Amino acid sequence: MDPLALVADHLDRAGVAADVEVRIDPPTGEGIAQGRTGLMTVHGRDGGAPRRLGLEVASVATGILATQGALAAQIGRLRGMPIERVTVPGLAGALQFVRHQLAIATGGGSFPFRPGGVPGTPLRTGDGVWVELEVLSGDDWAAFWRQLGLDGARVVGAAWLPFVYRYLAGECRVPPELPAAFARHSLAEIQAFAATCGVAVVPVRLTSADGVALWTLQPHDAVPARRSTAETPDAPLRGLRVVEVTSRLQGPLAGRLLHQLGAHVTKVEPPGGDFGRHSPPLAGEFGAAYLAYNDGKDLVEIDYKSAAGRAELRDLAAGADVFLHNWRPGRAEELGLDPDSVARANPAVVHAFASGWGGIDDPPCPIAGDFVVQAYAGTGSLLHPPGAPPLPSRLTLVDVAGGLLAAEAVLAGLLHRERTGQGCAVGSSLIRAAATLATAATQPWGPLDGPIDTTAGFLVVSPEDPQAAQRLRKDCGLPETASDVEVRARLGQAPAAEWAETLSVPAVVVPPDLTGLPADPALTGLLERAGGACWIPGVPWRFDA
Numbered sequence: 001m002d003p004l005a006l007v008a009d010h011l012d013r014a015g016v017a018a019d020v021e022v023r024i025d026p027p028t029g030e031g032i033a034q035g036r037t038g039l040m041t042v043h044g045r046d047g048g049a050p051r052r053l054g055l056e057v058a059s060v061a062t063g064i065l066a067t068q069g070a071l072a073a074q075i076g077r078l079r080g081m082p083i084e085r086v087t088v089p090g091l092a093g094a095l096q097f098v099r100h101q102l103a104i105a106t107g108g109g110s111f112p113f114r115p116g117g118v119p120g121t122p123l124r125t126g127d128g129v130w131v132e133l134e135v136l137s138g139d140d141w142a143a144f145w146r147q148l149g150l151d152g153a154r155v156v157g158a159a160w161l162p163f164v165y166r167y168l169a170g171e172c173r174v175p176p177e178l179p180a181a182f183a184r185h186s187l188a189e190i191q192a193f194a195a196t197c198g199v200a201v202v203p204v205r206l207t208s209a210d211g212v213a214l215w216t217l218q219p220h221d222a223v224p225a226r227r228s229t230a231e232t233p234d235a236p237l238r239g240l241r242v243v244e245v246t247s248r249l250q251g252p253l254a255g256r257l258l259h260q261l262g263a264h265v266t267k268v269e270p271p272g273g274d275f276g277r278h279s280p281p282l283a284g285e286f287g288a289a290y291l292a293y294n295d296g297k298d299l300v301e302i303d304y305k306s307a308a309g310r311a312e313l314r315d316l317a318a319g320a321d322v323f324l325h326n327w328r329p330g331r332a333e334e335l336g337l338d339p340d341s342v343a344r345a346n347p348a349v350v351h352a353f354a355s356g357w358g359g360i361d362d363p364p365c366p367i368a369g370d371f372v373v374q375a376y377a378g379t380g381s382l383l384h385p386p387g388a389p390p391l392p393s394r395l396t397l398v399d400v401a402g403g404l405l406a407a408e409a410v411l412a413g414l415l416h417r418e419r420t421g422q423g424c425a426v427g428s429s430l431i432r433a434a435a436t437l438a439t440a441a442t443q444p445w446g447p448l449d450g451p452i453d454t455t456a457g458f459l460v461v462s463p464e465d466p467q468a469a470q471r472l473r474k475d476c477g478l479p480e481t482a483s484d485v486e487v488r489a490r491l492g493q494a495p496a497a498e499w500a501e502t503l504s505v506p507a508v509v510v511p512p513d514l515t516g517l518p519a520d521p522a523l524t525g526l527l528e529r530a531g532g533a534c535w536i537p538g539v540p541w542r543f544d545a
Contacts, residue, residue, distance in 0.1 A: 001030070001056045001440045003093070006063030007070060013214055014412045020073040021085040022066050028090030029506060030442075031449060033058035035460030036508045036522060037094040040451055042101050042170040043383075043393050046119050050458050050510045052450040054383045056440035057397060061093030064404040064436075069541040071411035072261050076236035078418040082545040083236070089526055092540035097400050098514060099253070099537055101170055102527075103292035105514035107283025107534035111169060113161040120163060120172035122204055122375065122391050123182040125190055130204035130389060131182075132375035133194075134367045135163070140198045147193035148181045167249075167370065168281075168289050170394045200365035204390055205378035213359060214436060215409035215428040217416060220343040220351075235262025236543065240414070242266065243320040244297070245304075245313070247274060249370070249396055250430060251326035251354045252293035253403025258322065258410060259296045260539045266320075267297040268304070268313060284533030295530040310335055318345040322410055326354040328366065339425035350413035351425040354406040358429035368430055370399040377434035382441040401433035447484040451510050457496035458510040461503065468505045475503050 003024050011018050034040050034052060044051035069086035076083050095102070122130045135141045138160050145156045159174035166172035182190070187203065194201040233239050237258060242265040244255040252267070259265040269277070276290040283291055300316075303309040314336060317323045323342055325332060332338045332353070339351040356368020364376050374380060374392035381390040409426040416424050444450070451458040463469040473482050476490040491499055496509040511517065518527055518535045528538035 001059040003059050003063035003066055007066045010067040018070055020070055022070050023087040024090050025087050026090050029462045030056045030059050031460050031462045032506050032508055033091055033094040035510045038098050038511050038514045039094055040510050042395055045171045046394055050451040052444055055437050056442055058094035060437055060440045061096050064408055065092050065540045068408050068411055071415050072236035073543055075415050075418055080232035083543045085544045087542045088540055095537040097395050100289035100292040102514050103288040103534040103536050104281050107288035109281030109288055111165055112280050115173050117173040118176045120174040123179050125187045126183050127186045129187045132202045132372050134200040134369040134372045144197040144199045150181050167396055200367040200372055202364050202372040202375045204375045204380055206381050206390055207378045215405055215426055217413055218425045220423045238262035240321040242322040243316045245325040249399035250402040254354055254406035256293050257407040265297040267299050268302050271301050271303050284531050288534050291530040292536045317342045320349055322350045324352040343423055348423045350410055352410045353427045355429040357431050358427050359432045370396045373398045373430045373434055379434050385445045398430045398433045401437055402430040405433050447488040452488055452491050454492050454496040455494055459496035459499050460508050462506040471504045
């Protein structure tokens with residue numbers, strides 16, 4: 001997928017004319033991006049070897065970042081900034097998907113459990129259906145497995161933390177008794193057990209999600225009240241205030257991107273702080289994953305379950321340019337912080353709801369974690385070669401894509417406000433993110449498409465045209481008529497690093513883990529330190545006059 005084509009498509013859907021130049025520089029092919037940034041490393045972690053993703057997720061993310069840059073540039077121009085061009089590096093999108101994995105790898109902390117056992121969820125029922133689970137409490141987890149005939153700390157208890165941390169670890173290994181117990185029951189039985197325990201059960205679909213909008217924008221009915229800054233900003237969103245009430249990954253990523261564009265972001269957390277603030281693995285005094293999504297934000301704790309706390313939060317929203325939340329449906333209305341209520345006090349606000357299932361009429365469950373959304377959306381059916389199980393990736397693909405789209409929606413809302421003086425409500429969701437990724441499905445399963453196992457390490461090559469393919473054969477000492485299978489076999493006979501240095505076509509060594517990414521010269525300037533304790537993706541845009 002061409003990221004610039006995605007930019008044109010997204011701007012067209014938003015009804016926005018691109019009046020700034022957008023560049024991807026340097027352009028980077030999907031395979032090289034997945035290999036160089038560790039996407040293949042994390043995606044293959046459960047199986048013990050790097051794997052390519054069948055979706056062009058890196059290209060999609062780079063295109064969304066470039067769309068954000070185009071929207072932000074136009075906002076900046078309306079606020080007095082002389083912006084004519086925005087540039088996004090070709091590797092910037094891929095790095096978003098390893099954001100917290102990179103922070104964890106470089107933060108020096110460790111997980112509070114010992115990995116071991118067999119791959120965990122999705123698990124297969126006795127009637128052959130792959131099923132993804134989502135469970136929010138250890139008590140519900142234990143109750144569910146008791147229904148399936150398992151009990152006790154040695155098996156069920158030992159599996160709880162690996163299951164909880166699978167989003168951060170990029171793998172999930174559990175005692176073999178769990179999949180064995182699952183396989184003794186039908187899907188109908190599993191669903192009946194889950195219904196009594198508060199457990200979400202979502203069968204893995206074989207068809208991909210499509211047909212839902214990227215995001216929505218609805219102008220407020222309130223009287224327009226345009227807000228501007230007294231001085232020309234030095235970043236597109238400088239001087240704008242974002243109040244963010246979010247958790248997990250999707251909403252915090254959107255807030256982090258808005259901060260990187262210059263906005264002042266106040267993150268509202270419950271008393272004691274977000275559960276991830278001190279959740280291991282730590283990087284310094286904070287959880288590494290928490291830093292990856294929240295570095296640079298102002299943190300305030302408000303008990304908005306109380307009347308005084310709700311009043312305090314409403315006061316913050318009344319003074320914000322953006323109010324961003326990812327509460328369950330109906331929660332904003334219960335708190336008096338729905339779009340209409342906030343707009344009555346603040347007609348210029350962009351009210352942003354980053355939901356899980358927004359865009360479909362009949363969600364499969366109330367919980368909308370990344371992996372159950374991947375399962376419902378059929379994402380796994382597009383990730384793997386024909387004949388492989390259609391399982392979700394351990395990469396948090398829809399959380400990250402959802403955060404990217406939420407930030408894009410906010411920027412579209414801010415641009416609408418700058419042009420019309422009218423605030424608005426914007427909505428995005430994880431299921432919309434899954435549908436967006438599905439538009440970038442490919443069939444990269446040829447002999448040279450995935451990582452090649454060499455005598456030392458894994459290699460990714462990208463002969464992007466017939467001329468490059470012929471050069472590759474020459475580099476390998478093979479005749480022009482050699483097949484891709486023969487080329488792959490030849491590449492396997494020497495170390496990956498040696499080939500990466502000598503080949504005349506794009507080629508990279510797949511990192512065995514993410515600890516070495518900050519030292520990769522190709523990533524110079526693309527990473528930054530968070531809290532002085534770990535590395536995360538840096539600002540992905542450059543704005544030029």
